[in-house]
Amino acid sequence: MPTDIKSLTRDELEAQFKSWKEPAYRVTQLLEWLYARRAANWDAMTNLPKPLLEKLQKNFSLHSLELVRKQGAQDTTQKFLWKLADGALIESVLIPANPALYGEASDRHTLCISTQVGCAYGCKFCASGLDGWKRNLAPDEIVEQVLAVERLMSSSGSSSSSKEKPITSTRTTTRAIDNVVVMGMGEPLANYEHLLKALTILNAPWGGGIGARKITISTSGLAPQIRRLATEPLQFRLAISLHGATDAVRNRIMPVNRKHSLKELVAACEYYQIQKGRMLTFEYILIAGVNDSVEQARPLAALAKKLFAKVNLIPYNKVEGLPWERPDEKVCEAFLRALEKQKVTATLRREKGHDIDAACGQLRLKTEKELVAAA
Numbered sequence: 001m002p003t004d005i006k007s008l009t010r011d012e013l014e015a016q017f018k019s020w021k022e023p024a025y026r027v028t029q030l031l032e033w034l035y036a037r038r039a040a041n042w043d044a045m046t047n048l049p050k051p052l053l054e055k056l057q058k059n060f061s062l063h064s065l066e067l068v069r070k071q072g073a074q075d076t077t078q079k080f081l082w083k084l085a086d087g088a089l090i091e092s093v094l095i096p097a098n099p100a101l102y103g104e105a106s107d108r109h110t111l112c113i114s115t116q117v118g119c120a121y122g123c124k125f126c127a128s129g130l131d132g133w134k135r136n137l138a139p140d141e142i143v144e145q146v147l148a149v150e151r152l153m154s155s156s157g158s159s160s161s162s163k164e165k166p167i168t169s170t171r172t173t174t175r176a177i178d179n180v181v182v183m184g185m186g187e188p189l190a191n192y193e194h195l196l197k198a199l200t201i202l203n204a205p206w207g208g209g210i211g212a213r214k215i216t217i218s219t220s221g222l223a224p225q226i227r228r229l230a231t232e233p234l235q236f237r238l239a240i241s242l243h244g245a246t247d248a249v250r251n252r253i254m255p256v257n258r259k260h261s262l263k264e265l266v267a268a269c270e271y272y273q274i275q276k277g278r279m280l281t282f283e284y285i286l287i288a289g290v291n292d293s294v295e296q297a298r299p300l301a302a303l304a305k306k307l308f309a310k311v312n313l314i315p316y317n318k319v320e321g322l323p324w325e326r327p328d329e330k331v332c333e334a335f336l337r338a339l340e341k342q343k344v345t346a347t348l349r350r351e352k353g354h355d356i357d358a359a360c361g362q363l364r365l366k367t368e369k370e371l372v373a374a375a
């Protein structure tokens with residue numbers, strides 16, 4: 001299959017156009033069609049000459065995601081199930097204005113995006129890993145999740161895009177999505193090259209124009225890749241899916257911990273923190289009887305203080321077929337208070353989208369089960 005045009009950076013496009021003896025301003029025009037106007041087909045690009053369009057069409061594909069299923073209403077958490085060109089299913093979740101979750105004051109819309117089909121890491125509580133790993137997403141498949149949701153938002157009139165100013169060579173468009181969290185299906189750091197390319201495109205002024213500080217990458221703890229990320233020039237935010245503050249707890253629910261122990265993970269986070277001077281976030285799902293006792297708040301607080309990390313507590317979202325349960329609200333509140341008492345900055349997420357299977361991988365799993373049952 002040819003490479004999709006949205007997997008190319010501006011530099012790569014410029015080199016290609018140069019070899020075709022096309023003027024550089026044509027690259028600017030193409031990029032405006034792709035990222036400012038979110039064109040879904042070549043025919044839309046009316047200011048590009050026919051011979052150039054033919055060359056582009058012959059050498060590159062231009063896929064957009066096909067919506068299979070949508071859950072949730074406008075102005076609440078909405079979940080999108082997409083079909084990729086090879087028929088694989090992935091999810092994105094749109095969360096409306098949710099201030100200060102990752103340290104930003106006023107985000108309008110946060111989109112949670114996937115980076116792989118399935119996941120190889122097999123955390124015991126997670127729906128994404130239940131069917132194993134199928135493949136990595138290409139950069140364009142990661143980027144396209146933002147564009148596809150924005151296309152739907154503008155067609156349903158729920159975004160500001162209907163008020164967009166005309167497009168000029170300097171960006172004047174406001175994005176409906178201005179925050180991205182890489183917390184959908186898959187382990188982003190296990191698809192490192194494609195992730196970085198996609199985030200570079202989403203961040204670039206000629207691309208998505210989304211500030212690096214408004215992009216959060218979540219990892220289950222791939223220590224070597226965290227070190228690598230620390231040396232990248234872009235200042236992405238990093239969230240660590242900790243879920244346990246001891247090896248005993250992490251080994252029980254997260255097989256990745258047997259490969260990269262807590263000690264190795266913490267050392268990598270320390271390195272990241274020093275290199276970047278940025279605050280980390282610990283994600284901590286509260287699972288009844290596993291990691292929710294107040295005694296466990298103590299080692300968690302120690303780690304958070306050591307790494308200057310903020311803790312996001314997330315009551316577990318029940319996954320059909322798995323034995324884990326969400327603790328009582330009172331237990332969650334007590335855990336939060338125990339952290340606060342130890343002077344740790346922590347929030348307890350009163351889960352948005354709990355009612356629509358918002359945790360990653362659940363809509364895909366449900367749809368695949370239904371498809372099997374119907375066959």
Ligand code: SAH
Pocket residue numbers: 123125126127182183184185186187188218219220240241283285314315316317318319359360
């Ligand atoms: N693989 C990466 C990113 C995707 S998972 C990671 O693990 O960080 C995104 C987040 O959703 C992780 O913190 C993950 O632990 C959490 N998660 C997975 N299943 C969940 C569930 N059923 N309820 C609540 N959070 C869940």
Ligand code: SF4
Pocket residue numbers: 119120121122123126127128129184185186187220241360
């Ligand atoms: Fe994969 Fe993250 Fe789910 Fe673990 S929590 S199985 S790493 S997607």
